[in-house]
Amino acid sequence: MKNNNTKSKHRVHKSGTKKIFNKYELYLDAVQSPDTDVEFFRKVHQELRKKDPRIFREDFCGTFAMCAEWVKLHPKNISYGLDLDPEPLAYGRAHHLSPLTEQQKKRVHPMEQNVMKANVPAADIIAAMNFSYFIFHSRELLKKYFTDVLKGLSSKGLFLVDVFGGSACYDENEEKTKYRKFSYFWHQHGFDPVTAKAKFSIHFQLKDQRKIEDVFTYDWRMWTIPEIREIMEEVGFKKTHVYWEGTNKKGGGNGVFTRTEKGEECEAWVAYVVGEK
Numbered sequence: 267m268k269n270n271n272t273k274s275k276h277r278v279h280k281s282g283t284k285k286i287f288n289k290y291e292l293y294l295d296a297v298q299s300p301d302t303d304v305e306f307f308r309k310v311h312q313e314l315r316k317k318d319p320r321i322f323r324e325d326f327c328g329t330f331a332m333c334a335e336w337v338k339l340h341p342k343n344i345s346y347g348l349d350l351d352p353e354p355l356a357y358g359r360a361h362h363l364s365p366l367t368e369q370q371k372k373r374v375h376p377m378e379q380n381v382m383k384a385n386v387p388a389a390d391i392i393a394a395m396n397f398s399y400f401i402f403h404s405r406e407l408l409k410k411y412f413t414d415v416l417k418g419l420s421s422k423g424l425f426l427v428d429v430f431g432g433s434a435c436y437d438e439n440e441e442k443t444k445y446r447k448f449s450y451f452w453h454q455h456g457f458d459p460v461t462a463k464a465k466f467s468i469h470f471q472l473k474d475q476r477k478i479e480d481v482f483t484y485d486w487r488m489w490t491i492p493e494i495r496e497i498m499e500e501v502g503f504k505k506t507h508v509y510w511e512g513t514n515k516k517g518g519g520n521g522v523f524t525r526t527e528k529g530e531e532c533e534a535w536v537a538y539v540v541g542e543k
């Protein structure tokens with residue numbers, strides 16, 4: 267998560283009062299669902315491996331919210347979070363570790379490490395969420411990352427990534443979502459069909475405050491599901507699977523992802539690709 271603001275807390279001045287603008291808290295509320303994510307990972311492992319996973323590695327972990335949720339699922343669960351940036355790791359220690367019990371805290375290991383040079387025990391599950399691996403713009407780099415992940419998995423380990431697409435992802439657009447205390451904006455700055463690259467940013471606006479732009483910015487290559495599967499298989503994953511979201515009565519996503527070999531044309535979709543070691 268590249269961010270253009272050097273400090274995680276901004277003070278927003280209005281009528282002489284100061285309000286704390288905390289980008290990681292807003293990001294968690296707007297973008298993340300770490301509790302449901304880890305349950306989904308466990309479900310996928312149970313389905314494909316017929317047993318419970320114990321060791322979880324969260325790549326590009328930021329504030330390692332999923333690592334903190336992972337250890338709540340079982341008293342033997344252990345998690346490792348890897349991120350290059352000390353700032354979100356420090357936020358995570360203050361906000362996601364502190365509410366845990368002493369026993370749980372001992373099983374969470376946030377590490378300031380490059381995912382390309384990971385030095386942690388083999389994991390049953392490695393997850394790279396919120397499209398973080400889209401920072402790898404070339405096939406060569408993505409291949410190198412997937413190769414390192416394969417090495418970092420236990421013998422029957424699984425690798426999970428999320429991916430998004432749909433016709434709306436090829437247009438410049440800004441989507442606003444209102445929450446109780448703030449609004450979240452997902453801004454896509456066009457798409458280059460020659461390189462398949464696109465820039466995105468997240469803006470926030472606290473209630474009755476001015477909008478704060480480019481709190482997080484992303485420069486991504488828009489990888490497709492078949493490319494991801496092909497690269498996983500090229501580097502040695504034995505099988506790959508796609509989990510696609512079901513539809514609710516209004517035609518939107520219902521939050522339930524199941525294995526499929528056939529997708530559905532949608533304006534915007536999110537799916538998971540899973541690689542089996």
Ligand SMILES: C[S@@+](CC[C@H](N)C(=O)[O-])C[C@H]1O[C@@H](n2cnc3c(N)ncnc32)[C@H](O)[C@@H]1O
Binds near residue numbers: 354
């Ligand atoms: C989009 S944020 C993802 C945060 C979180 N995983 C989530 O699900 O929302 C991407 C994170 O990747 C980190 N990052 C970028 N390159 C990295 C690398 N090579 N190794 C480890 N972390 C990296 C950034 O510091 C940033 O915190």
